[in-house]
Amino acid sequence: MGRLATAYGQALALHRQALRRWTAARRTLAAAGPVAPGSPELVARLARLGAALAAPAPGTARPATTPVPVRVGEATTFDGGFPVLVPLAGGRHLAIDTDARDPRVGELLRAVVTQLLAAAPAGTVRVAGIDPAAFGAAFLPLRPLLDAGVLAPAATTAAEIAALLDEADRHARAAQHAARDDQDLLLLVAASAPPPRELARLAALTHAGPAAAVCVLLAGHPAAGPGDAPPPLGATTQLRLGERYALVGDPPGQPFSPDGSGLAAPVVLDGDPSHATVTGLAEQLAAATRRAAAVTFADLLPARRWAESSGAGLRTVLGRAVRQHQLGASDAAPRPEAVGRELVTVAFDDATPHWLVGGRTGAGKTVLLLDVLYGLATRYPPAELQLLLLDFKEGVSFTEFVPTERDPSWLPHARAVGIESDREYGVAVLRELRAELTRRADLLKKHGVTALRDLPASARPPRIVTVVDEFQVLLAGHDALARQAVDLLEEVARKGRSYGLHLVLASQSTSGIEALYGRAEAIFGQFPLRVALPGGGGVLDPLNDAAKAIGVGTAVVNTAGGAAGANIEVRFPDAHAAAAELAALRHELFQARPAGSPPPTVFRGYETPRLAGDPTWAALRPVAEPPLALVGRTVDVAGSPAGFRLDATPGRHLAVVGTATVGADVLRSAALSLARQHPPGSVRFLLAPLAPGTTGLADDLAMSLAAAGHPVRRLDTAQLRAHLAELAAPAEAARPAATPRTYLVVFGMDAAAGALAAADPATFRSGHDDLRDLLRQGPAYGVHLLGWWRGLRRLGEDLGGSQHRDDVSCLVALNVPGADLGLHLGAHDLSYTPRGGRALLVDRHDQRTALIVPFVGDGDDR
Secondary structure (H helix, E strand, C coil): CHHHHHHHHHHHHHHHHHHHHHHHHHHHHHHCCCCCCCCHHHHHHHHHHHHHHHCCCCCCCCCCCCCEEEEEEEEEECCEEEEEEEEEECCEEEEECCCCCCHHHHHHHHHHHHHHHHHCCCCCEEEEEECCCCCCHHHHHHHHHHHCCCEEEEECCHHHHHHHHHHHHHHHHHHHHHCCCCCCEEEEEECCCCCHHHHHHHHHHCCCCHHHCEEEEEECCCCCCCCCCCCCCCCEEEEEECCCCEEECCCCCCCCCCCCCCCCCCEEECCCCCHHHHHHHHHHHHHHHHHHHCCCHHHHCCCCCCCCCCCCCEEEEEEEECCCCCCCCHHHCECHHHCCCCEEEEEECCCCCCEEEECCCCCCHHHHHHHHHHHHHHHCCCCCEEEEEEECCCCCCCHHHCCCCCCCCCCCCEEEEEECCCHHHHHHHHHHHHHHHHHHHHHHHHHCCCCHHHCCHHHCCCEEEEEEECHHHCCCCCCHHHHHHHHHHHHHHHHHHHHCEEEEEEECCCCCCHHHCCCHHHHHCCCCEEEECCCCHHHCCCCCCCCCCCCCCEEEEECCCCCCCCEEEEECCCHHHHHHHHHHHHHHHHHCCCCCCCCCEEEECCCCCCHHHCHHHHCCCCCCCCCEEEEEEECCCCCCEEEEECCCCCCCCEEEECCCCHHHHHHHHHHHHHHHCCCCCCEEEEEEECCCCCHHHHHHHHHHHHHCCCCEEECCHHHHHHHHHHHCCCCHHHCCCCCCEEEEEEECHHHHHHHHHCECCCCCCEHHHHHHHHHHHHHHHCEEEEEEECCHHHHHHHHCCHHHHHHCCEEEECCCCHHHHHHHHCCCCCCCCCCCCCEEEEECCCCEEEEEEECCCCCCCC
16 A cells, blocks of 8 residues: 555646646747647747746756656546656656557657657657668658658668667767767667667666666567567567557656556557647758857857967867767768767877868868867967968968058968969978978977977977868879979878977869879878868868768767767858958957067969069168179069079079060169169169060169169160170279179160171171170179070070180070970979960079079169
8 A cells, every 4th residue: 555655646746747837838829829720920929938948947857867758648547637747868768569560659659759859848859760660651751850850860770779789889988978968869769679789778778777868768678479479678668559548657766556567557658749840940940050059159269368388389279079970981980089069179289190182173272271270279379389381273372461551460380481382482482391300309409308298388389281272283293393382291191299280271272283193092091081071072081071961061080090980070251251350350460469470471373463562572772792783582482582693603693584674674673673773873884675575664773773872774686795895804903993893784685696797807806705704703893784685595606605604694484395404404403384474583593593583673763
């Protein structure tokens, strides 16, 4: 009698609790006004009501770890009936002895699923079905939930069921390892019992406890008929189906009937939820899931700016993990810790020192890179992080990080930025990184450590992240430049881990790069972190097709070199959509930059530099040292000035070679820069515009030089011949007294070939003789030739053959074939491909060869 009284008291308490909830629900719905049955508005109200009634009290657990009373039907008694509630979730399960081929079972399963989804906060319950007997027919009425991404397609084959259970095991282990009360609930619904081995695995999940965050609804257990005993279930309410009624058994360990056999009243099971109810619930859940899963740029940023240290590495948030709806898809299954809606953090550290990013055009590479760069720049101060950014495509990926006319601010961490970069600029950046490796190796030796992280904070240099977008352009072809790039890239990738130098290589494809043949594995093996965007599955293992079906705004992150089974699907925000937010953040970081921080050096591959805008030109003043003839900017990390020191060494003259008309601009820039370094009146300029179309430029140059206080004289061909004889006089006495320092500027030296070939009747000397004497002796007494030859052959003839090539040691080659130039210089390994807006600077005395961007002048360069 005592046990019966206790059971009766428990049942009465539960009945009163249910009655209070029912009364509260009716009041809530009545207060909201009338609504049509089955309408979307009713569904919305029921969803809100369910969430309110199911919501735990502050400080308590969520439905995944707390049992939820779910109605399965109505008990019938002599004096009426009452709803029957079964505890589910929180380690509680339900088993039915008949499978879903009985329509009542399918209706009950669908009703229970609908209730659990409506009662739990949106996005916290995932449903996966198993139905080997009817091939998923029991789940067809729930198709709207499948379209909403809440319900996974039913597993019907042994392989599909095994894969689903593998994922369920990973989910349970991850939930138990996390030991949190806010785990998402995995609802496994078996409309019919799977094969024995899979059934045993399903039964084992019922023993996993509340922390596993798994709830099993199992139909067809125990199966009727002879055979082996079914595996025992843990914490499972048994429901036995009769012809008209069902009997509900006690949960193990908590009997509520005198003999433990179950509820002492037959139960009429609930029927199918209406299609309108399921559809409305699906719409509500889909909308709520989209809102919950929406990733904003603010999600990537830390609460405090520049509060982290890069000693052990760099970390940033990439986005939110995407829940895998197709459970059991082995190739695309994420690691257990990625299942859910948590933020995904990626790192530059010893485990993942370098990244490889792949994706087709429009897949979001630029957006993802901006997310990463801003995430890093807000976490680490410039003293902890520096950025080298290269873009090889025709785009503006990194323009916002550099000062412009519209916005003079810049990202304080940016050290060098290349926009539409040349391959030579990319190689220059890699050379700079190799030099940095050497500097840091010396620093580590000095302190007796082997890695950057072991240095004391006061001596530790910043980590450097180098991002190369469309890096395949850098390695294009199989020429000397590509081979040099591969050598440098391999060295930096191999050694950078210990020295705090990290690489991000992004491309549409990593295949077909000829320069990488035989070396791709050695290089890319140093890039364990792979990010595959749509169309970028090539950065993953060939057997890993996880990126095959992802959409724009989503990426597969793999930290195992692309190997299958180590994928996390991540949704990242569109940085372009937050342009105003990005601008405000960039200005905030700019205002907080350390005092005296220099702007980044910027290489704009499309830009035509002008002498008037060059900082080196602006800083030129009269000096005692040999003057610098500026001709352009060097394609290097520092954006160094390109020029020649014209000292008294024999051969210190400038020859510009090529038919491109920019040759005249190069001479103009050299002359103006030289004039700026001499006091007014201390030098004279002799200008000979012999090439067609150079008269106007020479006139403008003459006016600029005269305005600077320097004597200027215009020469025609005959006058040029006469001045060559005068300037080439072998003896001091033969020259006019007090001859000032002289710059002879000839636009089109090859046009004077006829006049130079003629010999003087009195002295039998030709103009070529005088020219060659001037070239050899002129610098010693302050005479320098700045000449433009439109052909390399004519230059060689004027010099008197290859044995006299050093008589003009300074050369700027324009559109001259590399093979011809190498033959003229005697450098058979010279690698140069002429193209518009570029030139090759050669200083034979300094053994210096560099690609430059020649100055083009049309402004006021006085």
